[in-house]
Amino acid sequence: MDRNEVVLVGRLSAAVEEYEMPSGDTATKWRVIVRRRRRHRRGPALTDSIPCVTFDPEVAEIVRGLMPRDFIEVTGAFRCRVFGPAAAKTFRYEVEVSTVTPVEGAMSEPSEEAVPSRGPRKVAQLAAAG
Template sequence: MDRNEVLLVGRLSASVEEHPLPSGDTVTKWRIIVRRRRNRRGAALTDSIPCVTFNPETAAVVRGLKPRDYIEVTGSFRCRVFGPSAAKTWRYEVEVSTAKPYEAELSEPDDPVDDIGGVQLAALIPRQVSYLAPTG
Protein backbone atom coordinates (compact mmCIF):
# COMPACT_ATOMS: atom_id res chain seq x y z
CA MET A 1 0.00 0.00 0.00
CA ASP A 2 1.35 3.44 -0.92
CA ARG A 3 1.36 6.23 1.65
CA ASN A 4 2.30 9.86 1.28
CA GLU A 5 2.20 11.38 4.76
CA VAL A 6 4.45 14.09 6.13
CA LEU A 7 4.76 15.34 9.72
CA LEU A 8 7.08 18.30 10.29
CA VAL A 9 7.88 20.18 13.47
CA GLY A 10 10.13 23.19 13.06
CA ARG A 11 10.27 26.96 12.98
CA LEU A 12 8.58 29.31 10.57
CA SER A 13 11.44 30.85 8.55
CA ALA A 14 9.83 34.13 7.43
CA SER A 15 6.49 35.81 6.87
CA VAL A 16 3.81 33.93 4.96
CA GLU A 17 3.18 34.76 1.29
CA GLU A 18 -0.25 34.58 -0.34
CA HIS A 19 -0.85 34.40 -4.09
CA PRO A 20 -4.28 34.60 -5.72
CA LEU A 21 -4.84 32.10 -8.52
CA PRO A 22 -6.89 32.61 -11.73
CA SER A 23 -9.44 30.14 -10.34
CA GLY A 24 -10.19 32.52 -7.46
CA ASP A 25 -8.45 30.30 -4.90
CA THR A 26 -5.49 31.53 -2.89
CA VAL A 27 -2.28 29.57 -2.35
CA THR A 28 -0.46 30.31 0.89
CA LYS A 29 3.30 29.63 0.93
CA TRP A 30 5.90 29.49 3.71
CA ARG A 31 9.05 27.64 4.70
CA ILE A 32 9.79 25.60 7.80
CA ILE A 33 13.31 25.33 9.21
CA VAL A 34 13.96 21.82 10.52
CA ARG A 35 17.20 20.83 12.25
CA ARG A 36 18.96 17.68 11.15
CA ARG A 37 20.65 15.38 13.59
CA ARG A 38 24.23 16.43 14.28
CA ASN A 39 26.65 15.17 11.67
CA ARG A 40 30.03 13.54 12.30
CA ARG A 41 31.80 16.87 12.63
CA GLY A 42 29.32 17.97 15.30
CA ALA A 43 27.80 20.76 13.22
CA ALA A 44 24.05 21.25 13.41
CA LEU A 45 22.60 21.49 9.90
CA THR A 46 19.12 22.61 8.93
CA ASP A 47 16.74 22.10 6.06
CA SER A 48 14.40 24.78 4.79
CA ILE A 49 11.30 22.97 3.58
CA PRO A 50 8.77 24.75 1.33
CA CYS A 51 5.14 24.33 2.38
CA VAL A 52 1.89 25.36 0.67
CA THR A 53 -1.81 25.16 1.46
CA PHE A 54 -5.02 25.91 -0.38
CA ASN A 55 -7.08 25.51 2.80
CA PRO A 56 -8.22 28.90 4.25
CA GLU A 57 -8.39 27.59 7.84
CA THR A 58 -4.86 26.20 7.69
CA ALA A 59 -3.63 29.44 6.10
CA ALA A 60 -5.20 31.46 8.93
CA VAL A 61 -3.29 29.42 11.53
CA VAL A 62 0.03 29.97 9.75
CA ARG A 63 -0.65 33.70 9.21
CA GLY A 64 -1.17 34.01 12.98
CA LEU A 65 2.42 32.95 13.67
CA LYS A 66 5.56 35.07 13.63
CA PRO A 67 8.88 34.11 12.05
CA ARG A 68 10.88 31.77 14.33
CA ASP A 69 7.70 30.45 16.03
CA TYR A 70 7.44 26.67 16.25
CA ILE A 71 4.83 25.00 14.07
CA GLU A 72 3.64 21.45 13.48
CA VAL A 73 2.23 20.58 10.07
CA THR A 74 0.86 17.44 8.45
CA GLY A 75 0.35 16.93 4.76
CA SER A 76 1.68 15.23 1.64
CA PHE A 77 4.91 15.50 -0.32
CA ARG A 78 4.32 16.88 -3.83
CA CYS A 79 6.36 17.34 -6.98
CA ARG A 80 5.06 20.12 -9.19
CA VAL A 81 6.20 20.86 -12.74
CA PHE A 82 6.11 24.41 -14.12
CA GLY A 83 7.03 26.09 -17.39
CA PRO A 84 7.05 25.34 -21.10
CA SER A 85 7.91 21.87 -22.36
CA ALA A 86 11.41 22.98 -23.43
CA ALA A 87 12.33 24.38 -20.00
CA LYS A 88 10.49 22.48 -17.27
CA THR A 89 11.12 23.41 -13.66
CA TRP A 90 10.55 20.78 -10.96
CA ARG A 91 9.64 21.90 -7.47
CA TYR A 92 9.18 19.73 -4.40
CA GLU A 93 7.04 20.96 -1.51
CA VAL A 94 4.75 19.79 1.28
CA GLU A 95 1.06 20.41 0.62
CA VAL A 96 -0.17 21.03 4.17
CA SER A 97 -3.58 19.84 5.31
CA THR A 98 -3.29 20.81 9.01
CA ALA A 99 -1.10 23.24 10.93
CA LYS A 100 -0.92 24.20 14.58
CA PRO A 101 1.43 26.14 16.83
CA TYR A 102 3.87 23.83 18.59
CA GLU A 103 4.87 24.40 22.19
CA ALA A 104 8.51 23.27 22.38
CA GLU A 105 9.71 22.27 25.80
CA LEU A 106 13.46 22.13 26.29
CA SER A 107 14.49 18.89 27.95
CA GLU A 108 17.56 18.50 30.12
CA PRO A 109 20.29 16.19 28.77
CA ASP A 110 19.66 13.62 31.56
CA ASP A 111 15.88 13.52 31.02
CA PRO A 112 14.43 10.45 29.34
CA VAL A 113 13.51 10.97 25.70
CA ASP A 114 9.77 11.08 24.99
CA ASP A 115 8.54 8.93 22.14
CA ILE A 116 5.35 10.09 20.44
CA GLY A 117 4.12 8.13 17.47
CA GLY A 118 7.58 6.71 16.79
CA VAL A 119 9.17 10.19 16.70
CA GLN A 120 11.73 10.99 19.36
CA LEU A 121 10.69 14.36 20.72
CA ALA A 122 14.18 15.31 21.95
CA ALA A 123 15.46 15.04 18.36
CA LEU A 124 12.96 17.74 17.33
CA ILE A 125 13.94 20.24 20.00
CA PRO A 126 17.08 22.35 19.45
CA ARG A 127 19.56 22.00 22.29
CA GLN A 128 21.11 24.94 24.07
CA VAL A 129 24.52 26.01 22.78
CA SER A 130 26.29 24.79 25.92
CA TYR A 131 25.27 21.21 25.05
CA LEU A 132 26.64 21.48 21.52
CA ALA A 133 29.98 23.02 22.42
CA PRO A 134 32.83 20.62 23.31
CA THR A 135 34.05 20.94 26.88
CA GLY A 136 37.55 20.61 28.23
Protein backbone atom coordinates in the same frame (compact mmCIF):
# COMPACT_ATOMS: atom_id res chain seq x y z
CA MET B 1 -0.29 0.14 -0.06
CA ASP B 2 1.06 3.55 -1.12
CA ARG B 3 1.31 6.32 1.48
CA ASN B 4 2.30 9.94 1.13
CA GLU B 5 2.36 11.42 4.64
CA VAL B 6 4.65 14.12 5.95
CA VAL B 7 5.02 15.35 9.53
CA LEU B 8 7.39 18.26 10.19
CA VAL B 9 8.15 19.94 13.49
CA GLY B 10 10.27 23.05 13.22
CA ARG B 11 10.27 26.82 13.07
CA LEU B 12 8.43 29.16 10.72
CA SER B 13 11.21 30.82 8.70
CA ALA B 14 9.54 34.12 7.76
CA ALA B 15 6.16 35.74 7.22
CA VAL B 16 3.80 33.81 4.95
CA GLU B 17 3.19 34.81 1.33
CA GLU B 18 -0.12 34.54 -0.47
CA TYR B 19 -0.73 34.19 -4.19
CA GLU B 20 -4.00 34.22 -6.09
CA MET B 21 -4.15 31.37 -8.57
CA PRO B 22 -5.76 31.67 -12.05
CA SER B 23 -8.60 29.52 -10.68
CA GLY B 24 -9.34 32.15 -8.03
CA ASP B 25 -8.03 29.98 -5.17
CA THR B 26 -5.43 31.44 -2.82
CA ALA B 27 -2.15 29.60 -2.25
CA THR B 28 -0.54 30.39 1.10
CA LYS B 29 3.19 29.59 1.15
CA TRP B 30 5.83 29.49 3.88
CA ARG B 31 8.95 27.55 4.85
CA VAL B 32 9.63 25.40 7.90
CA ILE B 33 13.18 25.26 9.25
CA VAL B 34 14.01 21.77 10.53
CA ARG B 35 17.31 20.85 12.17
CA ARG B 36 19.20 17.86 10.83
CA ARG B 37 20.58 15.37 13.29
CA ARG B 38 24.34 15.50 13.59
CA ARG B 39 25.92 12.27 12.44
CA HIS B 40 29.64 11.63 12.82
CA ARG B 41 30.69 15.25 12.43
CA ARG B 42 31.52 18.20 14.57
CA GLY B 43 30.37 21.78 14.31
CA PRO B 44 26.97 23.41 14.20
CA ALA B 45 23.89 21.42 13.27
CA LEU B 46 22.68 21.90 9.71
CA THR B 47 19.11 22.80 8.89
CA ASP B 48 16.74 22.27 6.01
CA SER B 49 14.29 24.92 4.88
CA ILE B 50 11.26 23.04 3.58
CA PRO B 51 8.70 24.80 1.39
CA CYS B 52 5.06 24.39 2.45
CA VAL B 53 1.80 25.42 0.79
CA THR B 54 -1.88 25.22 1.65
CA PHE B 55 -5.07 25.99 -0.24
CA ASP B 56 -7.18 25.55 2.91
CA PRO B 57 -8.39 28.93 4.28
CA GLU B 58 -8.53 27.62 7.87
CA VAL B 59 -4.92 26.41 7.78
CA ALA B 60 -3.85 29.67 6.10
CA GLU B 61 -5.50 31.69 8.88
CA ILE B 62 -3.55 29.80 11.56
CA VAL B 63 -0.22 30.27 9.77
CA ARG B 64 -0.86 33.98 9.13
CA GLY B 65 -1.31 34.43 12.90
CA LEU B 66 2.17 33.09 13.66
CA MET B 67 5.44 34.99 13.91
CA PRO B 68 8.74 34.02 12.26
CA ARG B 69 10.70 31.56 14.43
CA ASP B 70 7.53 30.22 16.12
CA PHE B 71 7.59 26.44 16.48
CA ILE B 72 4.94 24.55 14.52
CA GLU B 73 3.95 21.03 13.56
CA VAL B 74 2.59 20.54 10.06
CA THR B 75 1.09 17.45 8.46
CA GLY B 76 0.44 16.96 4.80
CA ALA B 77 1.67 15.28 1.63
CA PHE B 78 4.83 15.63 -0.45
CA ARG B 79 4.10 17.12 -3.88
CA CYS B 80 6.05 17.69 -7.09
CA ARG B 81 4.85 20.69 -9.10
CA VAL B 82 5.89 21.15 -12.74
CA PHE B 83 6.15 24.63 -14.26
CA GLY B 84 7.22 26.09 -17.59
CA PRO B 85 7.18 25.16 -21.26
CA ALA B 86 7.87 21.63 -22.51
CA ALA B 87 11.47 22.46 -23.48
CA ALA B 88 12.38 23.98 -20.10
CA LYS B 89 10.32 22.34 -17.38
CA THR B 90 11.06 23.26 -13.78
CA PHE B 91 10.28 20.82 -10.99
CA ARG B 92 9.57 22.08 -7.46
CA TYR B 93 8.95 19.97 -4.41
CA GLU B 94 6.86 21.13 -1.46
CA VAL B 95 4.65 19.87 1.33
CA GLU B 96 0.94 20.47 0.72
CA VAL B 97 -0.18 21.08 4.30
CA SER B 98 -3.50 19.79 5.62
CA THR B 99 -3.01 20.72 9.31
CA VAL B 100 -0.79 23.10 11.24
CA THR B 101 -0.46 23.28 15.01
CA PRO B 102 1.58 25.82 16.98
CA VAL B 103 3.92 24.01 19.39
CA GLU B 104 3.49 25.68 22.77
CA GLY B 105 6.32 25.80 25.27
CA ALA B 106 9.04 24.94 22.76
CA MET B 107 12.45 26.35 23.55
CA SER B 108 13.46 29.22 21.28
CA GLU B 109 16.91 27.79 20.53
CA PRO B 110 17.14 24.14 21.59
CA SER B 111 20.53 22.53 21.68
CA GLU B 112 21.06 19.40 19.60
CA GLU B 113 21.34 17.32 22.76
CA ALA B 114 18.15 18.80 24.27
CA VAL B 115 15.90 17.76 21.39
CA PRO B 116 14.60 14.24 22.01
CA SER B 117 14.07 12.08 18.96
CA ARG B 118 10.48 10.89 18.75
CA GLY B 119 11.22 8.72 15.76
CA PRO B 120 8.62 7.84 13.15
CA ARG B 121 5.03 7.51 14.32
CA LYS B 122 3.18 4.25 13.92
CA VAL B 123 0.54 4.04 11.20
CA ALA B 124 -2.31 3.83 13.73
CA GLN B 125 -1.17 7.14 15.30
CA LEU B 126 -1.05 8.89 11.95
CA ALA B 127 -4.45 7.58 10.91
CA ALA B 128 -6.04 8.72 14.17
CA ALA B 129 -4.54 12.24 13.88
CA GLY B 130 -6.02 13.02 10.46
